[in-house]
Amino acid sequence: AIFPTGEIPGKLRKDESKLYDLIVFRFFSVFSSPAKIRKKKVECVLKNEKFIFKGSEVIERGWIDFYPYVKFENGALPNVKMGDKLNVIELKAEEKETSPPPRFNPASLVKELEKRNLGTKATRAEIVDTLYRRGYIEGNPIRVTELGFGVIEALKKYVPEIISENLTREFEKKIEEIRAGKKNKIEVIDEAKDQLIDIFTRFKEKEEEIGNVLSEIIERSRTIGTCPSCGGKLKIVKSKKTKKIFVGCSNYPECTTSYPLPQKKGVKISNKKCPICGLPLVSIPMKKGRILRCINPECESKRTSL
Ligand SMILES: [Zn+2]
Ligand SMILES: [Zn+2]
Structure with a gap:
C-alpha cells in the first residue's frame, strides 16, 4: 500500500525520480474521474473487398490528465454515417511483409504465462528467474540455451507430462477452486499426490537415459573446437x-x-x-x-x- 507522507523528497537520482513520479501520478489518477473516449469504426465495401478505418477522440480527459504515461491517439472521427456512399479518390497497392513475432523479454514472458494461465501472480516472475538461474535461457530479449533445448527434448521424449502445460494449469485451477471453497483441500492433495508419484516413478525409471541425453548436450555445448x-x-x-x-x-x-x-x-x-x-x-x-x-x-x- 502507498501512504502519502506529504514529505518532499530531497535530491533524487534520475531513475529514482522517474519511479517517484510514476508512483505519485498513479496515486493521483486513481482518485480522478473516469475518462471518456468515443470510437468509430467504418467498414466500407469496394467491389466485394472490405476496407476498414477507425478514429477516436477523448471527450472527457478525467484521469488521463493525472497520468502522462498513456497516450491516446486523437485521430479525427471519420465523418460518415451508416449507409453513406463514399467516393474513391485514389487506389494504391502496397507490398508489405509480415515480420516474425518479437522474442520474449522477462516482462512479456510473464505476461504470456498469465495469458496461458500458468503460475500465479506471486510465482510467475520467480519462474522466469529460475529459468535464467539454471541456464535454460539467457539474454534480453530471451534466447533459449543449448541446455534449455536439451532439457525440453529429453523430458518430451521420456516423461512428457512434466513439461505439459495442461498438468500445471490443472493444478493451478484446483488450487484456485480450493481458495474459492469449491473443492476440498485433502481431496486435491490426494489427487495431486497420485499423479505426481506416477510421474516421478517413471522419471526415476528413465533417470539414466535422461541423464545421458543431458550430459551429451552439456558436453557438446562445452566443446568449442579441435x-x-x-x-x-x-x-x-x-x-x-x-x-x-x-x-x-x-x-x-x-x-x-x-x-x-x-x-x-x-x-x-x-x-x-x-x-x-x-x-x-x-x-x-x-x-x-x-x-x-x-x-x-x-x-x-x-x-x-x-
Ligand atoms: Zn588465430
Ligand atoms: Zn590436445
Missing part, C-alpha cells in the same frame, strides 16, 4: 586451483595444449573461427558491443585487428 596438436576436443575448463577459466584439451594430461581466456563476465566462445589459424574466436563484451579475438595468443591475427 585441438591443433592432438585432434582432441577443446573445452572451456575452470582451474580448480586458481578458479580461472581457460581453454584446455580433452586429452589432458597427455596433451597440455591450453589457451588463456579473459577473466571477465560475459566472455563467450563465439561459433566463428579465426580466419588465420582456424581456432575459435572468443567474444569479449566491451563498453559498446562486443569484440572478437582469436583464443591463440601467438596467432598472427593478434597483430592486426579482425
Whole structure:
C-alpha cells in the first residue's frame, strides 16, 4: 500500500525520480474521474473487398490528465454515417511483409504465462528467474540455451507430462477452486499426490537415459573446437586451483595444449573461427558491443585487428 507522507523528497537520482513520479501520478489518477473516449469504426465495401478505418477522440480527459504515461491517439472521427456512399479518390497497392513475432523479454514472458494461465501472480516472475538461474535461457530479449533445448527434448521424449502445460494449469485451477471453497483441500492433495508419484516413478525409471541425453548436450555445448596438436576436443575448463577459466584439451594430461581466456563476465566462445589459424574466436563484451579475438595468443591475427 502507498501512504502519502506529504514529505518532499530531497535530491533524487534520475531513475529514482522517474519511479517517484510514476508512483505519485498513479496515486493521483486513481482518485480522478473516469475518462471518456468515443470510437468509430467504418467498414466500407469496394467491389466485394472490405476496407476498414477507425478514429477516436477523448471527450472527457478525467484521469488521463493525472497520468502522462498513456497516450491516446486523437485521430479525427471519420465523418460518415451508416449507409453513406463514399467516393474513391485514389487506389494504391502496397507490398508489405509480415515480420516474425518479437522474442520474449522477462516482462512479456510473464505476461504470456498469465495469458496461458500458468503460475500465479506471486510465482510467475520467480519462474522466469529460475529459468535464467539454471541456464535454460539467457539474454534480453530471451534466447533459449543449448541446455534449455536439451532439457525440453529429453523430458518430451521420456516423461512428457512434466513439461505439459495442461498438468500445471490443472493444478493451478484446483488450487484456485480450493481458495474459492469449491473443492476440498485433502481431496486435491490426494489427487495431486497420485499423479505426481506416477510421474516421478517413471522419471526415476528413465533417470539414466535422461541423464545421458543431458550430459551429451552439456558436453557438446562445452566443446568449442579441435585441438591443433592432438585432434582432441577443446573445452572451456575452470582451474580448480586458481578458479580461472581457460581453454584446455580433452586429452589432458597427455596433451597440455591450453589457451588463456579473459577473466571477465560475459566472455563467450563465439561459433566463428579465426580466419588465420582456424581456432575459435572468443567474444569479449566491451563498453559498446562486443569484440572478437582469436583464443591463440601467438596467432598472427593478434597483430592486426579482425
Ligand atoms: Zn590436445
Ligand atoms: Zn588465430
